[in-house]
Structures are given as structure tokens and as C-alpha cells.
Amino acid sequence: MNAEDPGRIVLLTASHRVAPGLLSWPAWQTLHAADRVHCGEPEQPQLPYLREAGITVTLGVPDAQELVDACAGGRTVVILTGGEGNQPLTDGLARLAGSGRVRMPNLELLPGSYDLPGARLLDLVQVMDRIRLECPWTSQKTHKGLAKYAIEEAYELVEAIEDGDREELREELGDVLLQVVFHARIAEEDEDEPFSVDDVAATLVEKLIHRHPHVFGDETAETPEDVHAHWLRTKAIEKQRESVTDGVPLGQPGLALAAKLASRVRTAGLDVALPQGDDIGYRLLALAVRAHEDGIDPEAALRAAGRAYRDAIRAAEGVG
Numbered sequence: 142m143n144a145e146d147p148g149r150i151v152l153l154t155a156s157h158r159v160a161p162g163l164l165s166w167p168a169w170q171t172l173h174a175a176d177r178v179h180c181g182e183p184e185q186p187q188l189p190y191l192r193e194a195g196i197t198v199t200l201g202v203p204d205a206q207e208l209v210d211a212c213a214g215g216r217t218v219v220i221l222t223g224g225e226g227n228q229p230l231t232d233g234l235a236r237l238a239g240s241g242r243v244r245m246p247n248l249e250l251l252p253g254s255y256d257l258p259g260a261r262l263l264d265l266v267q268v269m270d271r272i273r274l275e276c277p278w279t280s281q282k283t284h285k286g287l288a289k290y291a292i293e294e295a296y297e298l299v300e301a302i303e304d305g306d307r308e309e310l311r312e313e314l315g316d317v318l319l320q321v322v323f324h325a326r327i328a329e330e331d332e333d334e335p336f337s338v339d340d341v342a343a344t345l346v347e348k349l350i351h352r353h354p355h356v357f358g359d360e361t362a363e364t365p366e367d368v369h370a371h372w373l374r375t376k377a378i379e380k381q382r383e384s385v386t387d388g389v390p391l392g393q394p395g396l397a398l399a400a401k402l403a404s405r406v407r408t409a410g411l412d413v414a415l416p417q418g419d420d421i422g423y424r425l426l427a428l429a430v431r432a433h434e435d436g437i438d439p440e441a442a443l444r445a446a447g448r449a450y451r452d453a454i455r456a457a458e459g460v461g
Contacts, residue, residue, distance in 0.1 A: 146214060147213065148212030148213060149246050150220065150249070151171055152230075152248070153168055153251050155185075155221065156254045156255065159256070161186035161187050164254055165254065168252075173196065175217045175218065175219040176218060178191070179198070179199050179201065179219070180198050180200060180221040182221075198221070202230060204233060206233075208230070208246075209245065218246075265322055269326050279323075284324060322338055326338070352376065354375070355368065385411070394440055395425065395429075400430075403433040407433075
């Protein structure tokens, strides 16, 4: 060991979103070869696995000067931290290095594990679980009590899409996702038929795989129309519906309902005459069906016209 060698400090980060014990091979090599290993988190999930592997871990992290002294003579000291690192320690080391009076050890950042895509969803589930248990408002909510918020958030998402606001779109997608996670957390408490967000995801995965045989199976689809045909066939087998109107929610906005029914009729190849009447509802129905036949979403078209009307009103008021 060279007495003049300042040694090295290794900041080993490990994501809490990855199963404990799953560290990279370079991380295990560094841990086994280190002269000292410190961890400032007594509840660090990796600790039992490190000890099982014969690695001695000292709880608590020295301050910057103590750490530099511990590395003197060519020693390697590993600091095990979460994925966010140890800001106070790195700030202290930076001040020492900036002083110019201390010969600094080599400082290395070694990621021991990486988040997989979707890893932050684990954080969302944990946060939702805690809020459900500890928040007086959240803990009392039911599926029925939340239903109106799902509708509101869906409309706000559509508005963000139509406005083209990327920041707003990201936020509204999060609000819609919250509804899914919230309802799934409530469902866990059902005494007769409980299910969790993992069950929701598993059902969706199974459905997506089953309805995409051209991706996960042996069938082929060269065009979007082929894909749509695959989807309709598998959906029909799954649902075993008596009528093409089964599964069409009657509570959706009127123009969207009319367009959806027209789409089902057209897909099924049925010849159904529109009901006649003098009421404006029948005239709106005819307009909605005609719009669908022309490839126009009547709900979106009316919403665009409504926006133009809104702008005209604001102009008349002298507002921006």
C-alpha cells in the first residue's frame, strides 16, 4: 500500500425500485475489494444481502474530511446510497477540493442498479397506499364517489391534447393515471372480490397480447385496417355480445354516442334507418351520423365550434 496514494471514494447508488440484492457485477466486485463500506440508511434494503455476502457494512457516513483521511494510503471506501446520492457529502468533498489545501482521493460514481422503464409507477403505488391509509379525505372515498372525477379528468386530458400544450398533457395524463391507481387501491379493500393494481395491469397485458396476434402470434397485418379487423374479431370472441350495441355506454355525450352507434352499425354491415321525429334531437342524430360517414368526429367538431364561440364571446367582452 502506497502511503502517498490518496485512495478512492466510490459512491455506490442502488435504486429502491429494483429488487434488493440485484446489483451489477462491477458493484459486487467493488464491494468485496473495498477496505471499508459505509451506509447512512439503517433501512437500506440492500444491507441484509450485503451482510449475507460477507461484506461488513458500517452504519453512518463520515464527514468529508474523515472520509478523505480514511482513504489515505491507497484505501478504497465505498458509500452506499439510494439512487439520489448523498448531497451533503458530495458538497463537503467539493468544498475540500476547492480549497486547494487537501490532496483528494479519486471520486467515482458507480451505479449498482438502474431503474427499468415504468419504475416510477412503483413509487406511485406506494404513495397512493400511504395516502389511502393516512389522509382523512382519501381514506373515505369509494368507487361511486370518485366516478365524477374520472369523467372530469378525461375531459381535461382531451382539452390538453386539443390545445397542444405538452406540459399540460403530461400533467393531465398523470391525473388520469391517478384515477386508475386510486380505484385499484380501493378495490383491494373489497371483502368479496378484491383486486389490486397488479391485477388490473395483468388483465390489460393479457388483453393487449391476445388482441395483437400479428405482434405476439403467427398472424400477419400489413395495414391499419388489418389490425382493426384482428381487434374486432378477437373482441367479438371475448365478449360474446348479443347486439352490436352491447358495451356502448349510454351515458357518454350525445354526439359521441350517436357516432359510436353509427360506427357499430357500419362495422356490422347493418342497414338501419334513422328514427324520424321533429324534435331537435333527431336532427342532431342525423347530423352526427352523417359526420361519421364523412370521417368527422362530431363531438370534436362541435367542441371546436364551441371554442370559436367562446373566443367570440371573449372578444365581445374585450377580454384577451
